[in-house]
Amino acid sequence: MSDSTAPFLRNTRSSYDAIAKDYASRFPDGLPHPLDRQLVTAFAELVTANGPAPVADLGSGPGYVTARLHDLGVPAFGVDVSPAMVTLAREAHPQLRFHVGSMTSLDLPDATLGGILALYSTIHVPDDHLPTAFSEFRRTLSPGAPVLLAFQSGPEPGHLHLAERFGHQIDLDYYWRTPEQVTALLTGAGLEVVATVLREPDGEETRGRAFLLARKP
Template sequence: MRAPDFLQSTQSSYDAIAEAYAAEHPDSLAGRPLERALLTTFVELVRAAGTAGPPVADVGSGPGYVTARLHEAGLPVFGVDTSPRMVALARRAHPELRFHVGSMTALDLPEETLGGIVALYSIIHVPDDHLPSVFAGFRRVLLPGAPVLLGFQSGDEDGHQHLAERYGRKISLDYYWRTPDTVAAHLEAAGLEMYARVLRAPQGEERMPRAFLLARRPAPDPSGAFRPGGRGPAEPPQPPRPAGR
């Protein structure tokens, strides 16, 4: 089956700029304490959900620095990227880890096999009409209770930009800016429940705010114990109060 046009242009564009991009972003989380804290929160949610045994997927893994940090945190993890050149660079930088060429639009995995999904700055290349199926695919492959962490450039309203050049190379890359409310609505429509929303102001040369959403695939909880996004145990029955005058 022929890949959608936007996937082909995204792949060829990142293949063209892979070396320059990896040189500029060997580890973009090094100077971003909020992003690192959110990644730590994601790891803790994976463990709290009891899904730390199965692998976690870093979708849109690029040079592989997020995949490496998840590995250092003790999670089994692999990276997925649509650009074969990016995957080759990630394998070179992190030979101990697994990286695969693939797309978040068609995760080639059985149902309920992942302990979590991270997608930092990768849904920005997915057109609006494909986003519902992407999140439905996330829910399909996630184990019950498993979390999702998304990061994306945001703004006061949804928007779109086409880029024809980057790092001095000709490309054809589309960017889609969305508000946290827009993305959260898509997640919930796909059957994922929200856990947290964070919005960070632009830093340094950044021109747009950064939004981060944590969600999870709902899990049945027969014990009634607290779980993210769920209800706590029922209140114990109270003894009868003595009658007053």
């Protein structure tokens, strides 16, 4: 079975299609925490210093982080598995490019990206498919280009399945991983992890947040 037909992709797509409008309304800002915003700003500076190639925001949702990168002077486009999310992003940010796709099979040429941003999107990728995604990261990045990942984390890995959200029936899996797990997978894909940032849950958050900054050698 190819990743493009994997059940987790179909389930993630249909689930986010169902909740897209409610999700965008419930989370009008994709970076409400100041530390998250500062890390994205630092990522944008690293991208700019490395060259003019564009950044792919993988799991771009309604497009607010893609737009933030654009405001920071970074050429950026969004990729999301949900057509409904892509439609919302295009409506909200008509000056930017968004398309439907999966991080496990990027429709992009080799070594053409100036960076990859994946904020809270790898959490829906099962363990056995995550190495494929990280191999795609390495394939599409230009030399020296940075990667910034963010994901819910904790002292132990875990798994959650939701059948309902915002009053809609869904079929969505969440995978919680430790920074050490994700670091090992990035390294195994040929990427260098250069920084790890952890923060405790804030506000309504129930799990801590981990940020990994990596680069393609």
